[in-house]
Amino acid sequence: MKPLLEMRSITKTFPGVKALNEVNLTVMEGEIHALVGENGAGKSTLMKVLSGVYPAGTYEGEIHYDGARAQFSGISQSEGVGIIIIHQELALVPLLSIAENLFIGNECATRGIVDWHETFQRTEALLKKVGLSEAPGTLVDRIGVGKQQLVEIAKALSKDVRLLILDEPTSALSEKDSQALLDLLLELKQQGVTSIIISHKLNEVRSIADRVTVIRDGATISTLDADSDEITEDRIIRDMVGRDMAQRFPERESNPGEMLMEVRNWNVWHPEHTERQVIRDACLNVRAGEVVGIAGLMGSGRTELAMSIFGKSYGRRISGEVLVDGAPVDVSTVDRSISAGLAYVTEDRKHLGLILDETIQRNITLANLPEVASVGVISEAQEINVAEGFRKAINIRTPGVFQKVGNLSGGNQQKVVLSKWLFANPKVLILDEPTRGIDVGAKYEIYGIINKLVADGKGVLMISSEMPELLGMCDRIYVMNEGALVGELTAAEASQERIMSFIVRS
Amino acid sequence: MASEAADTQDNQQGRSAGQYLANHLRDYGMVLALIAIMAFFQVMTDGTLLRPVNITNLFLQNSYIIIMALGMLLVIVAGHIDLSVGSVVGFVGALAAVMMVNWEWSIYLTIPACLMVGILIGAAQGYWIAYWRIPSFIVTLAGMLVFRGASLWLLEGQSVGPFPRQFQALSTGFIPDLLPFVKTIFGVERMNGFAVVTGLVIAGLIVWLGLRARARNCAYGMAAEPMSFFILRNLLVAGAIVFVSYKLATFRGLPNVLITMGLLTIIYAFVTESTVLGRRIYALGGNEKAAKLSGIRTERLTFLTFVNMGMLAALAGLIFAARLNTATPKAGVSFELDVIAAVFIGGASMSGGVGKIVGAVVGAFIMGVMNNGMSIMGIGIDYQQVIKGLVLLAAVIFDVYNKNKQS
Numbered sequence: 001m002k003p004l005l006e007m008r009s010i011t012k013t014f015p016g017v018k019a020l021n022e023v024n025l026t027v028m029e030g031e032i033h034a035l036v037g038e039n040g041a042g043k044s045t046l047m048k049v050l051s052g053v054y055p056a057g058t059y060e061g062e063i064h065y066d067g068a069r070a071q072f073s074g075i076s077q078s079e080g081v082g083i084i085i086i087h088q089e090l091a092l093v094p095l096l097s098i099a100e101n102l103f104i105g106n107e108c109a110t111r112g113i114v115d116w117h118e119t120f121q122r123t124e125a126l127l128k129k130v131g132l133s134e135a136p137g138t139l140v141d142r143i144g145v146g147k148q149q150l151v152e153i154a155k156a157l158s159k160d161v162r163l164l165i166l167d168e169p170t171s172a173l174s175e176k177d178s179q180a181l182l183d184l185l186l187e188l189k190q191q192g193v194t195s196i197i198i199s200h201k202l203n204e205v206r207s208i209a210d211r212v213t214v215i216r217d218g219a220t221i222s223t224l225d226a227d228s229d230e231i232t233e234d235r236i237i238r239d240m241v242g243r244d245m246a247q248r249f250p251e252r253e254s255n256p257g258e259m260l261m262e263v264r265n266w267n268v269w270h271p272e273h274t275e276r277q278v279i280r281d282a283c284l285n286v287r288a289g290e291v292v293g294i295a296g297l298m299g300s301g302r303t304e305l306a307m308s309i310f311g312k313s314y315g316r317r318i319s320g321e322v323l324v325d326g327a328p329v330d331v332s333t334v335d336r337s338i339s340a341g342l343a344y345v346t347e348d349r350k351h352l353g354l355i356l357d358e359t360i361q362r363n364i365t366l367a368n369l370p371e372v373a374s375v376g377v378i379s380e381a382q383e384i385n386v387a388e389g390f391r392k393a394i395n396i397r398t399p400g401v402f403q404k405v406g407n408l409s410g411g412n413q414q415k416v417v418l419s420k421w422l423f424a425n426p427k428v429l430i431l432d433e434p435t436r437g438i439d440v441g442a443k444y445e446i447y448g449i450i451n452k453l454v455a456d457g458k459g460v461l462m463i464s465s466e467m468p469e470l471l472g473m474c475d476r477i478y479v480m481n482e483g484a485l486v487g488e489l490t491a492a493e494a495s496q497e498r499i500m501s502f503i504v505r506s
Numbered sequence: 507m508a509s510e511a512a513d514t515q516d517n518q519q520g521r522s523a524g525q526y527l528a529n530h531l532r533d534y535g536m537v538l539a540l541i542a543i544m545a546f547f548q549v550m551t552d553g554t555l556l557r558p559v560n561i562t563n564l565f566l567q568n569s570y571i572i573i574m575a576l577g578m579l580l581v582i583v584a585g586h587i588d589l590s591v592g593s594v595v596g597f598v599g600a601l602a603a604v605m606m607v608n609w610e611w612s613i614y615l616t617i618p619a620c621l622m623v624g625i626l627i628g629a630a631q632g633y634w635i636a637y638w639r640i641p642s643f644i645v646t647l648a649g650m651l652v653f654r655g656a657s658l659w660l661l662e663g664q665s666v667g668p669f670p671r672q673f674q675a676l677s678t679g680f681i682p683d684l685l686p687f688v689k690t691i692f693g694v695e696r697m698n699g700f701a702v703v704t705g706l707v708i709a710g711l712i713v714w715l716g717l718r719a720r721a722r723n724c725a726y727g728m729a730a731e732p733m734s735f736f737i738l739r740n741l742l743v744a745g746a747i748v749f750v751s752y753k754l755a756t757f758r759g760l761p762n763v764l765i766t767m768g769l770l771t772i773i774y775a776f777v778t779e780s781t782v783l784g785r786r787i788y789a790l791g792g793n794e795k796a797a798k799l800s801g802i803r804t805e806r807l808t809f810l811t812f813v814n815m816g817m818l819a820a821l822a823g824l825i826f827a828a829r830l831n832t833a834t835p836k837a838g839v840s841f842e843l844d845v846i847a848a849v850f851i852g853g854a855s856m857s858g859g860v861g862k863i864v865g866a867v868v869g870a871f872i873m874g875v876m877n878n879g880m881s882i883m884g885i886g887i888d889y890q891q892v893i894k895g896l897v898l899l900a901a902v903i904f905d906v907y908n909k910n911k912q913s
Contacts (some may be wrong), residue, residue, distance in 0.1 A: 184905070313799060335801035344799065352799055355792035357859055366789055367800040369782045376782050384726045 002067075004029040004194050006161060010049055010061035011441075019045045020059070020218045027163070027196060032189055034209035035198045038465075042218040043198050047165055051078045051085050057335045066162075066224055082162030084221035086152045088171060092140045099123040102155050126154040130184055147179025153184065162190065165196045170204060171299055182208050182286055200297050202233045202504040214239040226465075233504060234497075240468060241496035249472035250444065252451045254491070256475060257288035259326065260459040261342070261428040266320035268308045268483075278304045278315055279483040286428055286459035293474035295499045301483040302463045303347055306430045310335040310344035322487060324427060337368060341427035345417055347436060347463070353417040356406035360398060361387035363405050363416050367424040390419035411442025418449060426460040435469060447473060468494045479503060512667040530731075532908040535900065536852060536868050543872060548880030551682075554882050555875070558757035561750060566677065566829060568874035569763040570595065570822035574845045575866040576774045576850075577818035580811045581870035582849050583778075585791040586642035588633060588812065590649030591819040591845055593657070594627055595838030598823030599658040603666035604835030606673060613673045621820050622667030626815020627653070629809070650842070658835045668830030677828035678819035679762040698759030705751020709744035716740050763825055775863040787811065791858030847894075848873055872897070 005027040012020040018040045027033045039041050049059050052072030056063075061207055062069045065081060072078040086468050092101050108118040123136035132150045136142060149169055166185075170178040178201075185195055185208060199205050205212060213261055214221040221239045222330060224231045268279035278301050286292045294302045307314035311334030322331050322340075329340035337344075341463065346352040353354055364387045365372050372382040387401035394469060396415045398408060404414050414434065421429060431450070435443040450460055462468050470477050477494050479487035479502040487502035518583075527534060547555045554560055574591050581588050602620050605611040611619075631649050635642045668674075681700060683689075688699025720736060731739070754760055777786040789797040790804050798804045827833050850867030854861025876897065879888045 178767060310799075311801075333801075334799060334801070335803065338801045346799065351793070352795050355789055355859065356798055357792050358788070362785065362789075366797070366802075371666075373782050377780055380780075380784060381722065381726070388726075423803075501517060 001028045001030065003027065003064075004066060005050075006062075006064040007046070007050065008064070010059055010063075012045055012049055012054060012059040015187035018218060022061070023215065023218065023220050024218065025213055027194060030189060030192055030194055031210040032185060032195045032197060034203060034205040035196055035213045035215065036200070036202070036212060036236060036240060037465075038409035041215045041240075042481070043215055044167065045197075045218075046215070047085055047167065047198070050165070051075055051083060065256050068117045073231070076407050079159055082160055083165070084156040084159055084161045084163070085165040086156060086167065086169065087151075088168045090145075090148050090152055092148055092151060094141040095139060096150055097137045097139055098127070098134060098143075100128060101140050101151060102156075102158055106398075108161065109357060113338060123154075123157070123278055124183070126158055129157055130154045144177070145335055145416065146180065147171065148210045149177070149181060150184070151189075163194045163196065164197075167198045168200065168465065169197065170199065170201060200504065203238055205236070206231055206233070207325060213237065215376045216240060221338055222495065230441070237497055237504065239419075241500055249469075250448050250451055252291075252454070254290075254475050256290040257457065259285060260324065261286045261461075262321075262323040262326075263309060264321040264323070266305065266322075267318070268304060268311065269317040271316050278306060278483050281446065282320070282480075282483075282485050284461075284478055284485060286461050288427075288457045288459055289454045289461045291462055291473050293470035293477040294480055295467060295470050295477055295503075296465075296480035297503060298465060300480045302480050303432055304483075305480070306344055306461070306463060309337075310334065310342055310430065313344075315418075320356045329481070336344045338424055338426070342430065343426035343428070344419035344430045345421050345432060345434060347415055347433035349417050353420075354413060355387070357404060359402050360391070360396065360399055360408070361401040361407055364390055364419045364423055367420050371423070374502075386423060387419075388414075390423065394419060407436075407441075411438035411445070412437055414442070414446065415449075418446070422453075428461065429453065430461045430463070431488045432460065433465065435464070435466070443469075467499055470494075470499075471496065518709055523732055523738055526732050526735045532600045532853070532879070532905065535908065536872065537866060539901070540868055540872050540875065543875055543879070544733075547875060551651060551879060551882045556753065558753045559774075560878070560882075562757050562761060563748050564871075564874055564878055565764045565767070567762055567878065568823050568870055569677070569761075569767045570826045570829075571841065571844050571848060572767050572867055572870045572876065573770060573818055573825070574822045574841070575848045575870045576770055576863060577811075577815035578845045579774075579852070579854060579861050579866040580778070580787055580864055582854045582856075583729075583791045583858060583861045584787050584808055584811045586808065586811070587846065588631070588642065588646045588815050588819075589732070589842050589846075590646040591815065591822070592838040592841035592843075593653035593817040594624065594816065594843055595629075595826055596833075596835065597653040597657040597660070597822040597825040598624055598829030599833045599837045600660040600835070602673075602824055602827055603669070604660055606669055608632045613670060617676075617824060618730045621817055624816045624820020624823070625813055626816070628813040629682045629818070631816070632809040632812025635812060642812075647686055647869060654839075657833075657837070661833060661835050664832045665832045667830075669720045669828065669831055674828050674831055675762060677763050681760045681762065681765065682759045683718045683759060689756050696747075696756060698755040701751050701755035701760045704760060705755075705785060707856065708751075712747070713740050713744055722911060763855075766821075766825075771867055778863050788859055791860075794858070795885060806901070823852070844873055845870075847898045851898060853905055869901075872901075 003026050005025070007023065007025040010020050010023045011018070023042065023046055025046065043101040048054050050063065052074045055073040056071035070396070072082070077337055081247050087112070093104065102123050108115045111463065120136045127134065127136065130145055130150045130153050132154065134147065140148060153164070164165065169181055173210070182204060182479050185197070188195065197209065210226050211229070212224045214224070214236060216239065224235065248438060262285040264283050266279055267277065268284040272277050282305055284292070296302050304314050308318050309331060312318050312332055313334060322329055324341050329342060331337040331342065352357065355366070361383055365383050369378065372379055372386060384401060390396065391398065391401055394415050398412060398414050405413055407450055408416065434450070435446055450462070461474060462470070471494055477489045477499065478485045479489070479499055481503045544555065547818050570863065576590065578588060598620050601623060602616050605616045606613065606621065619835060627649070631645050634640045634645045681699045683700050685699040685703055689695070689697040690705060716736070732870070778787070786797065786807055789800070790807050794804055823838065826837060848870035849861065849866045850856070851872055852861065852865030852867070856866065873894065876894060877890070880893065
């Protein structure tokens with residue numbers, strides 16, 4: 001067997017970050033190759049380098065494809081030689097038919113006039129190949145996610161695919177649909193299509209992959225071979241997470257107090273796909289002076305859980321109970337949740353947390369304006385005092401509180417969001433990825449703020465995709481997968497391996 | 507960020523008024539444009555523009571546009587638009603005419619009833635926009651058609667009038683000279699003393715408030731304008747107010763409608779700049795999701811901005827009908843465009859979250875002075891439309907250009 005694809009010493013640098021560092025990936029002709037690694041390990045970046053989203057010249061290293069050096073300057077070139085990526089977020093137009101979607105940008109047309117007869121004929125042939133029995137005229141909107149995935153694959157086949165790359169193809173699929181998809185991949189393999197599958201589900205990886213490459217922190221860790229029988233979940237998990245705890249965390253004495261918040265039997269359904277349950281029977285609690293973590297992969301439902309609790313800001317048909325200080329509280333709107341003593345610091349500060357065009361001062365007071373106002377009239381003097389107080393207390397680096405927050409760095413923006421919620425004076429803070437996209441120094445400062453909060457008797461529920469952060473900060477960690485809390489570990493029990501095994505084995 | 511930091515530095519060192527103005531062109535550009543336009547027409551009309559009778563006319567002609575611009579500013583800051591206001595003006599005017607002329611209602615019943623109808627119209631449109639998330643463009647486009655048709659139906663295609671004198675006073679009445687002794691002090695024969703004194707008091711108030719705000723800003727280290735600029739700006743504003751009130755005094759005094767408009771402008775400027783309610787509207791327009799996640803009831807707030815718009819449109823409808831002294835099916839046609847243009851010329855942003863009451867008022871005056879000046883010069887309606895359109899476009903381009911330069 002000869003290699004179809006060889007990526008040699010790929011290094012890709014973004015301003016300030018080395019996303020990929022001398023990554024090697026070799027994919028043999030006709031194999032199914034699994035690419036695994038944590039969120040942010042560099043899998044997607046590597047695939048973007050391969051497909052030319054990052055054109056040749058913006059990275060170092062060489063790509064050899066089908067025996068020749070390849071330098072793609074864009075997706076159309078890589079697709080031209082049969083490299084096709086199917087992204088996690090499907091790129092279908094929901095209100096067009098299957099046939100129209102299959103040939104988008106590649107229409108069966110002469111001089112701009114579409115030949116519908118040919119389009120439908122070719123669509124039927126392609127749908128047969130992927131085992132989808134839907135009429136070509138059906139709107140993509142009307143079929144489930146599983147079938148949409150098949151349409152994407154059919155679209156790839158229509159472009160004469162040789163190397164098919166699937167980014168977490170089964171993350172949104174049911175058990176049955178996942179199995180159908182995996183079977184299809186095996187069938188395509190028989191027909192000579194080579195695939196790279198990016199997945200977090202190790203049982204799937206084991207069942208179909210011929211070889212597995214593990215990437216961690218932008219570097220290739222290992223490539224395991226199915227024939228030599230070394231693909232075990234334990235081995236993969238170890239390679240995925242086995243890094244040194246390089247980050248440092250400020251010391252904190254742990255002494256949890258009274259029960260502050262309890263969530264009981266929390267169920268949430270998807271706001272649009274009403275048949276999909278996003279959160280299943282979640283029960284959790286946070287004590288005063290306790291930092292409780294929620295670990296899990298992206299899309300496991302952590303943000304959805306938090307937002308559905310905070311003013312029912314996400315989802316439909318929400319059921320369950322929230323107790324603060326032992327008594328049930330009304331969390332049906334955001335303002336009621338705030339008065340019940342909750343605060344939610346979003347993971348998406350630019351879109352959900354801040355008004356970028358407004359000043360620091362005005363952002364900080366937004367969630368608790370009555371505090372700086374009397375009879376509805378804002379006292380700007382008081383407001384400035386409050387903002388200045390936070391600026392000094394948590395060290396927001398800015399010439400003044402009249403700066404627009406849009407001009408601040410990520411770390412300082414995060415401090416403004418935190419200030420806003422501290423000013424609302426909650427009992428429990430739900431922090432969703434509190435250190436995402438900020439530099440190491442600012443991270444350390446944020447950890448310090450969190451420690452100070454719990455020292456003051458508040459409770460913190462911290463969602464994070466960075467396991468070392470959870471292990472370094474939390475007294476207790478819940479593990480979430482596919483909408484359910486699948487495990488709970490105390491700080492003493494917790495390790496990256498144990499968390500990961502809860503996720504991949506649930 | 508670098509330019510902002512440089513800004514603060516410059517402030518500390520103190521700069522000339524000219525430099526400061528160059529850096530804050532976005533804030534003062536439209537005021538300068540208004541001054542330039544007025545100077546231009548003053549010259550081109552051989553001084554007619556600023557004659558007492560014409561200044562009075564300027565206020566009477568533009569009052570209803572300005573009153574609606576106050577509400578439209580809130581709607582646009584909240585991230586929406588209201589196309590129905592012109593039709594609402596027509597409908598409410600027609601309704602008032604029917605009430606007073608056909609049903610012989612007293613004006614003390616008619617006026618509150620009409621304002622109530624305006625509120626209901628705003629509520630009816632705001633309900634769909636706020637709670638059903640139907641785009642305001644569509645809902646109010648529908649409203650524009652509905653209320654245009656409804657006023658035709660109410661009036662049965664006829665003009666209805668005239669109105670009682672009291673009702674006309676809403677628009678064309680003047681405050682009588684409450685301080686007749688003033689003119690003997692000044693020794694001027696024909697002069698409304700009350701108007702002059704009011705002008706002086708307001709000018710004094712503005713300077714006093716300005717000084718107070720400046721002192722406070724300095725105390726908190728807010729970026730303050732250079733002293734020279736502060737003096738110049740206040741001299742200009744106070745001077746303009748005294749000048750205008752003197753001119754009005756030598757004609758018939760302060761028009762009632764100027765008082766209404768002035769009070770409303772002050773109230774709305776205060777609400778937008780200093781109250782929790784106003785702040786929340788800016789937050790809603792600046793980032794609706796973030797506002798919602800901060801505990802702001804964004805739906806209710808959106809609803810209220812439309813209710814408010816409906817009420818102001820009804821008030822404008824009453825004033826406009828009173829001015830014409832008759833209700834016609836054509837009343838208020840295309841007013842919405844003048845109102846929206848005024849708000850955008852005044853620096854509001856289409857995407858919401860940005861805009862000031864004072865800006866909207868200045869924007870309305872720019873349109874008003876141009877209308878007035880071009881009419882005095884005898885420029886045809888064809889050219890007038892073209893010129894107004896180009897001015898609107900230029901104003902918005904100017905704003906976007908300055909915004910890009912800043913960031």
